[in-house]
Amino acid sequence: MTDTVQPAPAAEAPVETPPAKAPHPARALLKDAGLWALLTFALMTPVVGFKTVARGNRYEFDNNMDVVLGFTVLVFLGRILLNLTIWSKPKTATARAASGSVFDSPTAVRLKQFIRPLLILIALSYPFLAIWTSGGMVTGRYWVDLGILVMTYVLLGWGLNIVVGLAGLLDLGYVAFYAVGAYSFALLTMNFGMSFWMCLPLAGIFAAFFGVVLGFPVLRLRGDYLAIVTLAFGEIIRLVLINWREFTGGASGINQIPRPSFFGLEFVNGPGGFADFFGLAFSPVHRLIFFYYVILALAFIVLIVTIRLRRLPIGRAWEAMREDEIACRSLGISIVNTKLTAFALGAMFGGFAGTVFAARQGYISPSDFTFIQSALIVAIVVLGGLGSNLGVVFSALVLIGGVEMLRNLTFIKELFGDGFDPVQYRMLIFGLVMVVIMVWKPRGLISSRTPTIFLKEKKTVTSDMISEGHG
Amino acid sequence: MEYFLQQLINGLALGSIYGLIAIGYTMVYGIIGMINFAHGDIFMISTMISLVILVALFSIGITSVPVVLLIILIAAVALTALYGWTVERMAYRPLRGSFRLAPLISAIGMSIVLQNYAQNAQGADKKAFTSLIPGGIEFFKEAKFSVWLQYSQIALFVMTALVLIVFTFVVTKTPLGRAQRACEQDIKMASLLGINVDRTISLTFVMGASLAAVAGLMHLLYYGSTDFYAGFVVGIKAFTAAVLGGIGSLPGAVLGGLTIGLIEVFFAGYVSVDYKDVAAFSILAIVLIFLPTGLLGRPEVEKV
Secondary structure (H helix, E strand, O other), X not given: OHHHOOOOOOOOOOOOOOOOOOOOHHHHHHHHHHHHHHHHHHHHHHHHHEEEEEEOOEEEEEEOHHHHHHHHHHHHHHHHHHHHOHHHOOOOHHHHHHHOOOOOXXXXXXXXXXXXXXXXXXXXXXXXXXXXXXOOHHHHHHHHHHHHHHHHHXXXXXXXXXXXXXXXXXXXXXXXXXXXXXXXXXXXXXXXOOOHHHHHHHHHHHHHHHHHHHHOHHHXXXXXXXXXXXXXXHHHHHHHHHXXXXXXXXXXXEEXXXXXXXXXXXXXXXXXXXXXXXXXXXXXXXXXXXXXXXXXXXXXXXXXXXXXHHXXXXXXXXXXXXXXXXXXXXXXXXXXXXXHHHHHHHXXXXXXHHHHHHHHHOEEOHHHOOHHHHHHHHHHHHHHOOOOHHHHHHHHHHHHHHHHHHHHOHHHHHHHOOOOOHHHHHHHHHHHHHHXXXXXXXXXXXXXXXXXXXXXXXXXXXXXXXXXXXX | OHHHHHHHHHHHXXXXXXXHHHHHHHHHHHHHOOOOOOHHHHHHHHHHHHHHHHHHHHHOOOOOHHHHHHXXXXXXXXXXXXXXXXXXXXXXXXXXXXXXXXXXXXXXXXXXXXXHHHHHHHOOOOEEOOOOOOOEEEEOOOOOOOEEEEHHHHHHHHHHHHHHHHHHHHHHHOHHHHHHHHHHHOHHXXXXXXXXXXXXXXXXXXXXXXXXXXXXXXXXXXXOEEOOOHHHHXXXXXXXXXXXXXXXXXXXXXXXXXXXXXXXXXXXXXOOOOOHHHHHHHHHHHHHHHOOOOOOOOOOOOOO
């Protein structure tokens, strides 16, 4: 059971065949690869090989057996290759413990000191860098948009990190608070004409209130049960948003949400607008750059709050509760307060992100707040390494930015022909990345933690020493 | 009264499907203490496999309904079981003994993979067709509202009962069942006593997947439609059923499934169709909060 933490490729996991017992290494290799190829063939033939298409009043098949055969060959060769290279190394517990994470080696730790300021610098100058390197406002627009998208998920990830990473409460319905923030802003500004800056704190408060409402009944639940109840809560919010048509606009959502202004200056073409006031040529990208900085500022607030809170009694109580709830309770820490503050704070930051999302889109509907979104945010937090703020940044870059980059891979199109669209396989690849990273690094990309309390010197805690907790 | 009876029959039919899927959740949770998030999607894959085999059989001219059903049942169960085994092998086994959230995240990833795999392979449209077993028995013909017991519902009830009997026998009387119960009590001890834990867990996934395949075929026959997203909501409701019945308990899973099916159908019939899923999810929350051990589950004793 312990010798199975090995990297798995996209299609399968290793079979442990001890080489000493095998009659002939080459034969064992071929047998193993052949079996997996056969398995691939058997699995894919009924689902992929024959696509059912309704023509007239009956179903017919589109034959896709070439794809199945292609994958079968790929798996066969892939397994031989992987068995000869990566999996051929002896895997002992000590060897694995010694190897650790690429991010945990001494050089990486030294590098990390430079990574933080560098990342902050890049984050601060990103819109201008993007416009400058892509050559102009029009082409830069896409990159600024992508920056906003990634920053939104960083903000959401940091918010959820308080709940999952620090307090150890697995929340699979985080998107509910995102939705509450977005709808609060949309409804307040549409019905009462309140401005973005007035709605932002209100939306945060509403979301925090929902966090407490959710937190109260689930105080006694732990682990998987907590996860599934929060998932149900997220789905309930979404279903209510769909079905309460008079209030939320139903499945078609709310559109034409007014855009925020820059201290009273609207982002419009003509006199009195933002561009006119500063003597710039009008460009719709100005608004996007403004949004980028709003969300960046919010993200920094969340980051600073999180870092400071970890050193306050409440932050210490969160981490203590994550490690052992019973010990925590017997030491006189109020579990009720600790859990509720975690839920409320995490929810508030989710609400902020939702407000910015609604303001930027100008259009929201319940389909923006599905379970997949929650799973995405949880994946960002867990894949980054629980409790690590830097890890959230990396995994948001990989999962959101990297997967978005698939759109730009035109050479794939040339390889597979024009009908092949990598965007179509975005979520499929996303799911595979989730599985592969988990199998490869169950503790996430950055698995070490910096302790908040230390004696004399600050030692990095490696993942092996972090206790399980009751999550 | 007639309306009530009709809803009762429909509720029991829906509940049987939930119950069959819930067994897969309950067995896996009982042994490795993990929510197999991809189980609902395994169910969805089985409906796709059944559909493809159905179309294939019709296109080569085999149209005798009992023969078709028998072939689909055997082939779909075998292929879905293979899917269950592969998912466990790829996504869960490497993470055994790892920290608690890892298998859950990997399971969510697997669920996303299966959904998009099916969407890309079979298209995003809803696959609907006319029922293979049409007709039924009509009661209360003279009343305003006659009650229908469809033949497909009868097939569903018979199938569920049959499968339950077989599985109860496997779990209580065979060496495999003994190994499973041993693993459920204490995995480490079981492995010390010479039980092949990996094999037992693999077989548990295979059993769960084959039950999901039976449920998938029945779902396809009864509702006559499927799509790539069909597994998610059904999966969560089946998990609710497993929890309601008491996780780890086979009869509990079926009892929970029937209860959830009845509640859903009656809520849709008497209160509101729009909010029937809200009702199901609320029950999940309420049961977990107030009755965490479920109807037939054993209370969990926590030692410090």
